Amino acid sequence: MPDGGADFVRIEGLKRYFDVSAPWLVRKLEGRPRQVVQAVDGIDIEIAKGETFSLVGESGCGKSTVARLVVGLYPPTAGRIEFDGNDMAGRHSRSDMAALRRRMQMIFQDPFASLNPRWRVFDIIAEPIRAFGLSTGKADLEARVAALLRQVKLNPADGRKYPHEFSGGQRQRISIARALASEPEFLVCDEPTSALDVSVQAQILNLMVDLQRRLQLTYLFISHNLAVVYHISTRVGVMYLGRLVEVAPTDTLFRRPKHPYTRMLLDTIPDLEMTGRQRSPVGGEVPSPINPPSGCTFHPRCPFANDRCKAERPKALPIEGGTVACHAIEEGRLPIEDRTYALNT
Amino acid sequence: MAAASNNQPLLEVRNLRIEFPTRRGTLLAVDDVSFDIAPGEVLGVVGESGAGKSLTGNAIIGLLEPPGRVAGGEIRLEGRRIDNLPYEEMRKIRGARIGAIFQDPLTSLNPLYSVGRQLVETIQTHLPLSASQAKARAIELLQEVGIPGAEMRIDHYPHQFSGGMRQRVVIALALCAGPRLIVADEPTTALDVSIQAQIIALLKRLCREHGTAVMLVTHDMGVIAETADRVAVMYAGRVAEIGPVREVVKHAKHPYTKGLMGSIPSLGVRTERLTQIDGAMPRLTEIPPGCAFNPRCTFKGQRCLVERPNLMPAGATRAACWLHDSGGVGAPILKETVDA
Numbered sequence: 001m002p003d004g005g006a007d008f009v010r011i012e013g014l015k016r017y018f019d020v021s022a023p024w025l026v027r028k029l030e031g032r033p034r035q036v037v038q039a040v041d042g043i044d045i046e047i048a049k050g051e052t053f054s055l056v057g058e059s060g061c062g063k064s065t066v067a068r069l070v071v072g073l074y075p076p077t078a079g080r081i082e083f084d085g086n087d088m089a090g091r092h093s094r095s096d097m098a099a100l101r102r103r104m105q106m107i108f109q110d111p112f113a114s115l116n117p118r119w120r121v122f123d124i125i126a127e128p129i130r131a132f133g134l135s136t137g138k139a140d141l142e143a144r145v146a147a148l149l150r151q152v153k154l155n156p157a158d159g160r161k162y163p164h165e166f167s168g169g170q171r172q173r174i175s176i177a178r179a180l181a182s183e184p185e186f187l188v189c190d191e192p193t194s195a196l197d198v199s200v201q202a203q204i205l206n207l208m209v210d211l212q213r214r215l216q217l218t219y220l221f222i223s224h225n226l227a228v229v230y231h232i233s234t235r236v237g238v239m240y241l242g243r244l245v246e247v248a249p250t251d252t253l254f255r256r257p258k259h260p261y262t263r264m265l266l267d268t269i270p271d272l273e274m275t276g277r278q279r280s281p282v283g284g285e286v287p288s289p290i291n292p293p294s295g296c297t298f299h300p301r302c303p304f305a306n307d308r309c310k311a312e313r314p315k316a317l318p319i320e321g322g323t324v325a326c327h328a329i330e331e332g333r334l335p336i337e338d339r340t341y342a343l344n345t
Numbered sequence: 346m347a348a349a350s351n352n353q354p355l356l357e358v359r360n361l362r363i364e365f366p367t368r369r370g371t372l373l374a375v376d377d378v379s380f381d382i383a384p385g386e387v388l389g390v391v392g393e394s395g396a397g398k399s400l401t402g403n404a405i406i407g408l409l410e411p412p413g414r415v416a417g418g419e420i421r422l423e424g425r426r427i428d429n430l431p432y433e434e435m436r437k438i439r440g441a442r443i444g445a446i447f448q449d450p451l452t453s454l455n456p457l458y459s460v461g462r463q464l465v466e467t468i469q470t471h472l473p474l475s476a477s478q479a480k481a482r483a484i485e486l487l488q489e490v491g492i493p494g495a496e497m498r499i500d501h502y503p504h505q506f507s508g509g510m511r512q513r514v515v516i517a518l519a520l521c522a523g524p525r526l527i528v529a530d531e532p533t534t535a536l537d538v539s540i541q542a543q544i545i546a547l548l549k550r551l552c553r554e555h556g557t558a559v560m561l562v563t564h565d566m567g568v569i570a571e572t573a574d575r576v577a578v579m580y581a582g583r584v585a586e587i588g589p590v591r592e593v594v595k596h597a598k599h600p601y602t603k604g605l606m607g608s609i610p611s612l613g614v615r616t617e618r619l620t621q622i623d624g625a626m627p628r629l630t631e632i633p634p635g636c637a638f639n640p641r642c643t644f645k646g647q648r649c650l651v652e653r654p655n656l657m658p659a660g661a662t663r664a665a666c667w668l669h670d671s672g673g674v675g676a677p678i679l680k681e682t683v684d685a
Contacts, residue, residue, distance in 0.1 A: 197393035202608030231610035
């Protein structure tokens with residue numbers, strides 16, 4: 001829960017559209033219209049300092065786009081991103097902007113693609129320190145990199161090696177060390193463990209939790225894996241076709257899910273407790289974000305949809321410490337039920 | 346469930362060894378792997394990347410990528426040895442007796458042919474049917490795997506299908522000739538969870554209806570838990586533990602399996618930290634003597650460093666671990682010899 005309204009990161013009405021139209025000439029000759037993907041279509045998120053806010057959803061729901069918007073890899077089409085009270089789109093001097101940028105870093109999904117294969121690990125980790133001019137000299141730089149490597153449980157001597165000499169999990173540790181190099185306060189983690197094996201995933205998640213506690217980090221955690229999200233998050237936002245359908249504290253979301261899509265997602269988690277039990281498969285697939293359905297974008301797959309759902313876009317309603325965007329919940333047509341999970345022995 | 350009445354297993358893998366000759370010497374990627382699959386049974390094979398699970402699957406369908414080769418052991422399908430068959434002979438078995446489903450449905454379909462053409466081609470290769478009969482069967486198959494409007498969709502090309510629909514087409518292709526065994530290598534890894542549930546349910550239903558056995562290769566223990574009858578856990582090219590899925594999930598006997606189960610985040614309990622197995626699986630060039638898991642194992646003794654355990658009975662499963670041998674793990678190891 002955000003404490004006292006002093007939100008560390010505040011996202012308001014964030015939108016990002018991508019133009020995926022055919023080239024102009026083709027459009028004119030074939031009479032095709034412009035096509036716009038509404039990757040992120042109006043999102044509000046508040047993240048308090050020290051918490052882990054997770055975004056979950058299926059592929060194509062726009063969660064990675066949100067991550068990239070937040071760190072400034074994409075400019076937003078509309079909306080506002082505030083970081084510690086500073087509007088990221090506002091006018092800042094170069095040095096002010098650099099100071100803001102230093103405080104947020106990103107960890108990417110694929111540890112094979114996000115590290116330059118021609119650079120030694122030392123240089124990879126030293127780059128943010130050099131770029132932001134944080135070190136006072138060569139000895140200081142070396143000491144900082146060694147400390148960062150130790151922090152992610154690697155050996156300082158590993159700095160001489162190249163990324164290909166490391167396994168996937170070790171590479172993700174290098175990415176984390178690089179992200180921590182500029183002493184950030186806010187880390188955006190885009191599927192940091194989905195390319196890793198489960199036993200390695202556990203190591204990385206534990207490391208992230210330890211680092212968060214030690215360095216008072218705030219995480220925006222993007223994942224499609226609900227079990228991982230349940231494990232690591234303070235609050236969770238569920239995305240569907242570029243919109244947030246539900247935001248709630250983690251326990252509330254998993255124990256008392258409200259939005260029909262959240263419930264559907266929870267039904268589909270393969271769990272070790274499922275031995276012999278049948279997961280209830282849900283019909284249909286995520287529609288194309290080029291022509292999203294009218295009204296509530298989930299209505300074609302929703303068993304509770306009525307005419308209002310087809311016509312009117314639901315607003316986010318505050319409920320039980322979170323928000324939910326659903327007409328059925330608002331009208332009380334859909335009762336909220338408690339869920340229990342079998343305890344793992 | 347496994348048809349227990351038939352006492353001959355459908356597939357027998359005995360002491361399978363797969364080698365990769367390289368400039369720096371021969372790598373042993375799969376080392377002495379043995380297991381059976383009964384008719385109609387779903388055997389899950391789990392392990393981390395590089396454990397040799399996909400190689401084992403590929404060896405069974407005779408599609409080992411050179412320079413990898415079967416260096417020892419044998420594979421028998423319905424009692425007949427298939428690992429040493431000439432290429433043309435194996436081609437007849439592959440598709441007809443053994444179907445295959447791969448991870449990425451986009452790369453296992455030819456983008457230049459309509460799905461109908463690919464289905465008809467496969468059907469006619471293995472079954473004596475005319476073109477129109479084959480097409481009728483193709484439509485039937487597409488309906489069976491749950492593709493709406495199969496009559497129309499049959500003329501569509503792979504790019505016109507979504508990921509989940511493509512994987513359905515691949516399943517239809519695998520089922521074309523009514524195989525006895527399907528080797529499914531990470532069939533749901535590329536799919537979203539909601540689609541994954543649909544595909545798993547479909548695979549389960551079809552195999553039950555057709556009495557097809559499945560070797561389900563995946564790294565996702567959740568998928569195994571809800572699909573498989575038995576599970577084999579692979580580590581560094583060997584089977585670490587094999588047994589009924591419930592037993593392996595709930596009462597794992599091998600320290601690696603235990604660690605693996607603990608490292609999976611569960612919805613039941615929210616722990617501060619996940620159980621973690623330190624270190625990583627050794628590279629094939631650096632497999633330690635004795636038990637391959639010994640550098641990461643917290644229960645190891647002197648014996649584990651020198652002597653390699655084979656599968657032995659351990660409770661309701663079989664595990665390759667000296668903890669379950671009457672001789673035990675041997676003398677304890679002094680702390681200073683254990684590196685972090």
